[in-house]
Structure formats: structure tokens, C-alpha cells
Amino acid sequence: MTNESTIGSPMGTPPLLSIEGMIKDFPGNRALDNVSLQVGSGEVVAVVGHNGSGKSTLVKILAGVYTSDGGTVELSSQDGFDTELHIIHQDLGLANELTGIENLGITHYHGASSFAPFDRKKERAKARELIGRFGEPFDVDIPISKLAPAQRSIIGIARALDGWQHPRNVLILDEPTEALHATEVRVLFDAVKKLAADGAGVIFISHRLDEVLDLADRVVVLRDGRKVADEPRSDLDHDRLVSYVTGIPVGEAEHGENARRAGEVVLDIKGLTGEILEGVDLQVRSGEVVGVAGVLGSGREALPAMIYGSIDADVESFTLDGRPYLKRSPRESIRRGTAFVPGDRAKFGSVRPMTARENVTLPELKSLTGAGGAISLKREREHAQTLMQEYDVKPPRAEQVFAQFSGGNQQKIVFAKWLRNRPSLLLLEEPTQGVDIGAKQAIYDAIDRAASTGAAVLVCSSEAKELVRLCDRVLVLRDGRIAAELAGDELTETQLVIEGYGLKSEDEL
Template structure:
């Protein structure tokens, strides 16, 4: 048998019906050895259901076929097929308190050790060899909770591939880059390329379309549970992929933006702290100012510092002319500052609470009656109004937030702060891990807030996002503003060029400094 002609994964006639909903309808998909296939679509398009069927969490409707090539080169189905599929989910499924060696050991039972932790030299060498396959090298005895997000993702890939008896298995990655930025993303993408180059087939699910275009050979687009497009990536660009997913051309939000003319509402003078050094900026009412820069430039630290959630060692922050006390989040909220963090699950919302409870949490006082009693009728009415405004799906305010898709969760996190009509809205990666439909809705909410006078500081690693929304962008390097790009000059190419040029210049300066130090040490030793 010519196994090269047999796909590693073949899905045909795949359907899944839930009560009142057909989540998948006659889906077909093939993945071959060495191929990376991206599966794209809105939240609710059927991607998650597809992954859960492949993983055996859900059973498909009768007549559906899922087949995977076995060791003899034949297509197998059922439990035998599932053994050839390996998964990395968005939360990675790692035990943070265990190190890399121990996390790898969770997939197997060490002989003769019972429940004792795995610490032998052979196990450590094995772990080091696995992560080295992906161009990574780090201490495998450090708890994975202390590793960088990219290193954690590589541990998850290594664990998924540990024990493969042959290279041509299938690896399914579901939103693996959601918590990554910049250089970390590139490290993970290179690891995935190495997996495919070894002969594996890869199914890659991501909302980050630029990553998809970099990585994938083909895209399969789902809409309402059906495959609506299948194209080679060399025939597509970003807007073409968005149009396939959304079913329509992308609106140019920037075309209707008017130049802001409001008064300064946020003035920052010479602040310093972790990753920030002597930074100053001014933000006017109705203005969107972007903050760009490579990973470690200080971009990630600015929002928490201004909100009082991170230490500020010096400088002044004023809101509407009133100085803000450093490190006091309640004072920031009372002054009219709202903050949407990059990690909504850890810092943006209480996932176990309902949508209603999350929406009203920042400002309960207006909903209180005499003696502090909560006016539940007003609370429900206000919640219904906001869920309609943000287009929450499903529109169930009593449902726990953790049961919604990432895009709908982010809409709620944004709405809870827009509800208090802030003077200043600090946004950190506001569309991270959401689909293009939710992204467009979030952009419209941001622009609507600006039209009512809210000033927005948008910290983002997404250059397209900065270009789409911002009136000007400040580029950071080593915690300082080193470039300001006005609206008239704002393009993705300009931002990328500034970031790369600045990084190269900084690396050169560091290299010269290190060379000077080495020369001085050599001269001193010779003397």
C-alpha cells in the first residue's frame, strides 16, 4: 500500500446534533503527513465541537466518520483512531507546582516507583531531549508555573508527543498562543513547524489570523457548523480570511474616525517602576492612544501601573487635574479610571459568577435602596440592557461567565467598565483570544465610548489593531517612549519597522557596552 497517498486524518460526513441545535453539519476534513491545517471560524461556528468529537468527549451523529492512519498505514476508526490523536488545549493542562520532568511523567507510570516523584537522571535527560526538539532549552527541574508562557506551551507539546512510536501521528492544537506575545508566539510557531517537519499532521485552531497565514498550509473555515471554504494560504491575505470567516468584507472602522479635540484627562509625568522608566504621556477626552513595543518593552506593565495594580516608584499621574495616589486601585476607580487586563480569567472577571453579577460588580451603589438593600429589579433591567448592547450570545444574564466563549466573556468584561462611564479606559490586549466577529463588536464598543468622551489607552501587540483604532501610537523600548507615530503616518509597516529598528539599535548598544566591559576587564587583568 502506498501510505503516502493515505491521509493521517480523514473526517467525512461529520455531524453533531444537540437538543435544538445542529452544531456540526456534514463536515469533511483531511490532514496529511507534514501538513498544517488551520480550522477557523466565529465562536459558535463548531470548532470546539469538532475538537471534542476528535478527543472523544462528544459522540458524533450516526453516519459520521473519523479515521486516522494506524501503524500499518491503514485508516482506523473508533478507540484505535483516538489513540493516534494528541491534543493541546488552550489551558495546556499542566500542573504548575510540578516541574517539566514530573509533568511529562503524568502520562506514564514509572516502574518500581509507585507514587514517588520522577527525578532520575535518565528522566531529566529525556525531558531535556524532548524540549530540545523544539529549539528550546530551560531548566526542567523548575516548577512549570515559573516558566514563561512560551516555555509552558513547549512543555505541553513535548508531553503530547512523549511516547510516540512513530512520527506520523496527528497533533491538534486549540488556541495555543492565546496567552503569548511577540517573540513567545514565534518560538511556539517554530516548535509546531518542527512537529510537522518530522512527519506529523497538525490541526491548528487560532483566532490570530496573521499566525495562521504564517504557519498553515491550508485553512478550513466553519460557519454555522458547516465547511464554507477550504483554501491554500498562499492564495489568501488577512482581509480575505476575515471575509471567509465573516461572510462579508471587513468594514474600515478608521474611515469614520474624527480627530479628537477634547481636553487632557490623563497626564503622566516621569513615572517609573518595573519595566517602566521616566515615562510621560498625555491623553485627551475622546482620544485613543496606542502603546506598542516588543515583548519586555514595558508595554505590558503600563496599564497595571496606571491603575495602581503594580508598583510605581516615582513620577505623577493626574486625572482631570487631580493627582492619583500610587498603588491604590480604589482611588483610581473613584477618579474615573477603568482597566481591562490581558488575562480576563485571572484579573478581569469572576468566572464562577453570573454575567449579571460581573456586570454590576464595579458599581453597586446606584443599585442600592434604603438600608443598603439591592434593587434586584433595577439590576436585572440594567443587565438586560447591557447584554443587548454588547450582543451577548446566548443572552442569558444568569449563566455563569465561564460557560461563555472567550469573545462573549471579553464583551462582559468590557461592558462592566463601560457601564460606569469612565473618564479613562485602560485596555491591555482587549481582543486577545476572540474571533473576528467578537473583535469587530469590541472595536465598536470602544469607539462608541470614545464618542461619548472617554479617553482610551490601548496597549496591544497587534499592530493591525493599533492602526485600526488609534489616533496616535507611542512605541516603547526599555520602559521609555522612543517613538510617536501620528495618525497620518500610522501603518503596520511603520510600526513593525520602528519596533525592529529600535530593537536592533538597542541590541547594538548593549553589545558595544558588553564589549567595552570585557575590554576593560582584560586591560585591568593585564595591568
């Protein structure tokens, strides 16, 4: 049950930030559905939720990246103080080619005074003072591309806090601890608490629930775009918070009901390393659906593209259908019977100005060519029309431009494109992202059919419910490594969240 008795500033004063009835729609998906929250002076409010819950959309609306489709945002103006929003995004917004000094002072380099020479000694002293709040100073005279991730984070945070004219502002921290070590996290939290004690309001967005429970005065939980909880920290523990995030009481999570029989090993990888991944081993068998879970930044997003060959990666051994496959490329992967449905269908999974017919036949045209090597338009059109009817694409118009279909129907076309050749290995990244519930079920049915006909399927998804529904077993990535493998009665939404966030087991909570 939601408890909002503590909302607002102490002593009944108006909140610094008030969001009422926020709505944001994307094609086929309502990302925010009537979300309201307030932040008071001296208050740290955590906003949590699984991937896709609406956290990032909310921040982008506050930052002006997105325009809302409904609702209001009000900032306090009282006692001569106009409240400002200061946002620290996960990507920090720093210029890698500039030094730490230049990044820290970049917002002040404007106006006529910018033509005057800078006092480098004073700039250096000021930079060291700013980062000194977060521990030992480091070299601020080198390009920040040469600094450690934690040091770059500290520069971004220090820059956001510099130059406040008064303390009654709102600071939004979007996953600020992703690159920080435990000691640096503690220093950051001390600084945030001091900021709040001076009168600021803070929104802390994180998937690390233990940090949320450590820092926040109040916790707001989003799920599927809706606010499902708004409670004081004192009323929450791990069990209760996990239940809010998943929507299922701890101990009552649903289990998958898959009863497949796996065949021979199709994909066998040892020591896959690249970007954030560090020595990942995995196997997928014919007729098996294996899931990959993990929070944003765990390595889940890069894994299928590394296997496919569109992102470079090192590997100790890699076999596909029993044959070594060390030098991978998308062209060779297709030739060897691999299909890849990427998470961003608009950018990587389709050619939007082309027709549905052209998209659905693109990976393999040889079977549609005549004796002279020319594509038979009649045969191609008939083939595309049959596939669109099989996958229930609406409207079933092969000559309609791909971009003119709804998101769900676009995804059906992408699936039809790859499944038409019966791949031996099917790689899926966020297979139902941005589709409605009807299209989602159709895609689930297509994945089930692919496995039943012998395909080895790897599903990388941020949706715990989806992984439980589809998979025989799920590998949980955390910090680039496999932290757990769940199957059978252990494969529940609650356990996926616990393992993904690195929490304690249910028995230890």
C-alpha cells in the same frame, strides 16, 4: 476562493483526521459555523485567524474540553494502526513544582511498576535525549518553574512526542512558538517536518503568519467562526493571507469616520511595566477614544486592569486628571472617576446571583441612601428601571436575576452600571465579547455618547473592525511594547493585522 484539491493523504489514502460540519454555540455567539477540515499523513496544516475566529474553540472540542453542537470527528484506523490525537496547548499542562525529569516522565508513572524505585541515572539520560532534539540540553533536575519559558516549552513538546507507538498520529500545536527564540523556533520546525516526513499529520495553530508560510503545506483560515480559505501554501503570499484573515483585500480596507475633538489630557502614563508589559507610555484626552490592539500575549489583556489597579504594575509617572496617582486600587480609581468594564463579565464584571437592580447600582450607593444611611429600595428600583430602559435592556425587569439575561443584555447592564456616574476615564476590555450584532451596536452607541460628553475612553479589543469603527487612534502592542500608533488613513483593519503580527508593510510585501 477556497481550494481544497490537496486535502487528504498522499496517493489518495484516507486522511488521518477528518472534521466535518463542526458547530459550536455559546450564548449570543456561534463560535464555529459548519467548519470542516482534514489532515493527511505527512501533512502540516496551519489553522490561522484573528482572535475570536474560532481556533481555540476548535482545539478545545478536539481535546474534549467542549462538546460540539454539531458535526463529526473521525480518526483513521487502517493497516493495524489507530490514529491518536496528541495536543500541546499554549499553557503546556506542566507541573511547576516538579523537575524537568518528572514532567517528561509523568505519563509513564502508573501501574504496579510505579512502586519500584526509579533509576535516576537512566531517567536523566532519557530526559536529556528527549530535549536534545531541540538544541542544547539544559538542567532537568530542577523544578521547571525555575526554567526559562522557552525551556518549559521544549519540555512540553518533547513529552508529547515521547512514546509514540507508530508515526501515523496527529499532533496539534497550539501557539507553540510563543515563548521560543528564533533559533529554537527553527529547531522545533525541523522536528515537526521530520515528524511529518515519518507519516504524522500536524495541525499548527499560530497568529504569526510568517511562521505559517514557512512551515505549512496547507493553510486553513477561520474568520468569525467560519472557514473562509483552505489552500496550498504554494498559492499564498502575505497579501493574500492577510486579506483572508481580515476579510478585506489589501489596499481596500475601510477607515473609521470619527470626527471628535479631543480636550485636555485625562490619563497620562509613562513607563508602565508589569507581567508582559515593558515601559508602555500612553495618553488619553477628554472626548477621545484610544484603542489598544495586539495578538493574544502582547500585553493588551492586562493593560486596563493595571491602569485600574486590580493588577499590580510599576510605573515611572501616572497622572489622572492632572493629579499624580501612583498607588492605585479599584476603590480609589472609582473614587477618582474611573470606570472599568472587564472582558470576563461573568467573573469580574457582575455578581450573577444578584438582580439587575443590585448590579446596576453597586458601584455607587450613596446617592440612593436616606438620612439614616439606609438604601431607599424604591429610589434604587426606579433608578435601575430608568437605566435599563435607557440602555434598551430586554426584558427591562430590574428584579430579574442578572444570570438570567442574555449575554448582550448582561453587557448592557454592565455598561449602564459604570456609565451612570459619568466617569472621566472609561477603561474597556473586549467590550462586545459574546454579544449579538444588535447589542454590539447599542454598546458602540454608548461608547460614542460617553466620549461626546467628555469621557476619555481606552478600548482594548481583539477585533480590528471594532477598533477601526470606534477609535480616533490605536496603539498596537507587540511583545509588551508599543510597536505602532495608527490614526487617520493608516487606521485600517489590514494595517492593524500587519502591525500586530509584526509583518512587513504593504509596500514591502
